[in-house]
Amino acid sequence: MTDVTEQTERTEQTERTEQSGQAEVKQAQPPTVIVDNLHIVYRLRTGAGAGKAKGAKNKAALREQAAAAKEQQGQQGRDREPQQAGKGRASRALRRLTGRSDSAEKRGSRKVHAIKGVSFTAYRGEAIGVIGSNGSGKSTILRAIAGLMPAEAGRVYTEGQPSLLGVNAALMNDLSGERNVILGCLAMGMTPQEAYAKREEIIKFSGINEKGDFSSLPMRAYSSGMAARLRFAIASAKNHDVLMIDEALATGDRKFRRRSEARIRELRAEAGTVFLVSHSNKSIRDTCDRVLWLESGSLVMDGPTEEVLEAYEEFMNS
Ligand SMILES: Nc1ncnc2c1ncn2[C@@H]1O[C@H](COP(=O)(O)OP(=O)(O)OP(=O)(O)O)[C@@H](O)[C@H]1O
Numbered sequence: 001m002t003d004v005t006e007q008t009e010r011t012e013q014t015e016r017t018e019q020s021g022q023a024e025v026k027q028a029q030p031p032t033v034i035v036d037n038l039h040i041v042y043r044l045r046t047g048a049g050a051g052k053a054k055g056a057k058n059k060a061a062l063r064e065q066a067a068a069a070k071e072q073q074g075q076q077g078r079d080r081e082p083q084q085a086g087k088g089r090a091s092r093a094l095r096r097l098t099g100r101s102d103s104a105e106k107r108g109s110r111k112v113h114a115i116k117g118v119s120f121t122a123y124r125g126e127a128i129g130v131i132g133s134n135g136s137g138k139s140t141i142l143r144a145i146a147g148l149m150p151a152e153a154g155r156v157y158t159e160g161q162p163s164l165l166g167v168n169a170a171l172m173n174d175l176s177g178e179r180n181v182i183l184g185c186l187a188m189g190m191t192p193q194e195a196y197a198k199r200e201e202i203i204k205f206s207g208i209n210e211k212g213d214f215s216s217l218p219m220r221a222y223s224s225g226m227a228a229r230l231r232f233a234i235a236s237a238k239n240h241d242v243l244m245i246d247e248a249l250a251t252g253d254r255k256f257r258r259r260s261e262a263r264i265r266e267l268r269a270e271a272g273t274v275f276l277v278s279h280s281n282k283s284i285r286d287t288c289d290r291v292l293w294l295e296s297g298s299l300v301m302d303g304p305t306e307e308v309l310e311a312y313e314e315f316m317n318s
Pocket residue numbers: 042043044112113114132133134135136137138139140141
């Protein structure tokens with residue numbers, strides 16, 4: 001198995017995880033993902049310099065605006081009271097506009113401890129729902145399994161290359177749906193011949209051409225639901241060792257949702273492991289046989305779908 005968290009070697013804790021109760025229950029199938037006492041921490045820069053790269057363009061524009069305002073104020077001031085008017089006002093306005101105050105000039109950082117010591121083992125052939133209230137850590141744990149988040153502590157071991165739907169598809173808004181299908185297939189490791197051979201089938205499955213020739217239009221012309229359907233269609237065209245779907249089904253209409261749920265069942269039958277993050281308990285019920293329930297970054301429950309959903313629904317209604 002590969003350590004996707006790129007830390008040091010296998011720990012004793014992993015051995016314990018593999019020998020845990022879950023493993024005894026599911027020992028007929030080999031494990032595909034081991035999450036071992038995982039901690040994920042986001043670090044945010046605050047104060048001066050925060051969001052520098054992103055905000056630089058806006059700030060340059062704001063500075064120009066402020067300079068123009070200063071010029072105007074200066075002109076008005078000169079008309080009224082030479083030298084004094086406008087003095088200091090423009091720089092105060094600039095600080096207000098850019099959100100910088102003298103005290104905020106101090107550099108700082110804040111941490112968000114998003115995943116707190118989560119452990120579980122997933123097995124080949126399982127479809128696992130990931131549930132929990134907003135901000136409980138569902139997307140973060142999928143990103144960690146995909147190898148996109150470094151671990152603060154603990155490890156994630158995976159068999160094969162996990163694919164996080166929507167990220168691995170690497171779609172581009174300026175390219176047509178058709179070109180994106182080819183791009184997505186190549187990004188998943190298909191040869192150009194395989195990608196071209198799959199193109200029609202993927203577009204048909206996505207249903208984007210049901211109301212006109214949308215596949216030849218740039219993706220920026222698609223609704224969010226259409227884009228999500230195309231991403232799902234591309235990602236599910238390949239059999240994945242580990243496929244992770246984050247809310248993708250929630251955006252499709254009912255017809256597409258049924259089709260994609262059937263595809264998830266096929267993927268499971270073809271021996272992969274599927275993780276599905278969803279706020280729709282119905283999607284989870286229809287698709288998953290096991291559920292992980294996270295709250296505030298901790299694993300509250302891990303068990304059969306009905307058992308966990310019942311407890312979760314009770315918690316949500318209390
Ligand atoms: N890029 C980020 N920077 C800082 N904190 C983040 C970032 N992304 C998520 N978080 C924080 O990590 C925690 C877990 O977020 P995450 O997105 O994993 O939750 P979620 O269960 O997927 O939420 P939702 O159901 O609302 O999509 C939250 O407290 C969130 O504020």
